[in-house]
Amino acid sequence: MTRIRRNTHYAAHKVAEYWIIDPLRRTIEQYEIDADTEEYALTGAFGIKDTVTSQAVSGFSIPVRAVFDANANMMALRNLLM
Numbered sequence: 631m632t633r634i635r636r637n638t639h640y641a642a643h644k645v646a647e648y649w650i651i652d653p654l655r656r657t658i659e660q661y662e663i664d665a666d667t668e669e670y671a672l673t674g675a676f677g678i679k680d681t682v683t684s685q686a687v688s689g690f691s692i693p694v695r696a697v698f699d700a701n702a703n704m705m706a707l708r709n710l711l712m
Contacts, residue, residue: 647686
């Protein structure tokens with residue numbers, strides 16, 4: 631399924647935000663839907679030293695490194711559970 635078709639499907643189901651994770655570049659792109667146009671726009675591009683904060687899930691943020699590194703992942707999980 632192409633990105634355009636997914637975007638249309640996501641928008642039709644009122645998905646407010648989605649992330650594209652690139653394991654080769656170790657980056658995350660964050661897209662949010664514009665309420666007026668009902669189209670997605672890139673709202674952030676994050677590298678390994680950054681932290682991504684969800685706009686759709688209140689209080690959720692995660693270091694990008696935690697997506698790709700097992701030790702950082704465990705630390706992030708501990709922080710979320712505290």
